[in-house]
Amino acid sequence: MTEYEITETLDVKGQNCPMPVIKTKQSIDNLDEGDVLEVLATDPGSTSDLGGWADTTEGVELVEQEERDDLYKHYVRKME
Incomplete structure (x- = not known):
């Protein structure tokens, strides 16, 4: 794989635009700097x-x- 560790997984399978983006933003807001969110769509x-x-x-x-x-x-990685 790659050189980052997944902090959390967000499952938005079966959902269409704009829900994957909206739910990704909500999840990212709850993570700490440097955390990586895996989004499954x-x-x-x-x-x-x-x-x-x-x-x-x-x-x-x-x-x-x-x-x-x-x-x-x-x-998606949360930055500063």
Whole structure:
């Protein structure tokens, strides 16, 4: 895998835009600096939605995204 440790997993499978982004923001707000949130989604649009959200949101970093079958995994780190 990669060189980060997952702090928490958020399951938003079966939910469509904008819910994966809204729930990711809510979960990230509750984490500590440096923590990594794993987001599990089935919405293909979640890749661009979460990418765009991370690009325009201070204090978060989109570490990695991967697609396996119909599952989209997103890894978001909370920054300062």
